Amino acid sequence: MPVPVYDCHVILSPPDEQGVMHARVTTLPGITASGRTERDIGAARAHLTGKAALIGYRDRGEAVPWREAEKPGDGEVQRWVPVHL
Numbered sequence: 001m002p003v004p005v006y007d008c009h010v011i012l013s014p015p016d017e018q019g020v021m022h023a024r025v026t027t028l029p030g031i032t033a034s035g036r037t038e039r040d041i042g043a044a045r046a047h048l049t050g051k052a053a054l055i056g057y058r059d060r061g062e063a064v065p066w067r068e069a070e071k072p073g074d075g076e077v078q079r080w081v082p083v084h085l
Contacts, residue, residue: 003084008050009069010079012038025050025081026070051083058085 008031013022015036023041025031031049035041057064072078 004054006050006054006064006066006083006085008081008083010081011070011072012041012077012079014075027067028053029065029067050081051085054083054085 007027008025009027010023010025015021019036020034021036021038021041023033028050031053033041033049054064069078
């Protein structure tokens with residue numbers, strides 16, 4: 001049986017006044033993370049949160065509310081994080 005793989009699109013903001021970066025998964029609603037560095041935020045953190053959401057949709061028999069990836073704004077960077085269920 002093939003393992004579903006979802007490519008989650010993550011956008012990272014530049015650090016704010018307190019030095020905190022914020023990340024959001026643009027392809028799934030409501031998935032965010034924060035930290036002082038990209039490593040603190042970790043693609044893994046967004047991955048785990050996204051994975052939990054995807055598993056929840058699957059277990060409830062709901063369609064994944066997948067959205068088109070957003071373009072990063074000024075000073076933002078993007079990452080693609082594969083999520084394997």
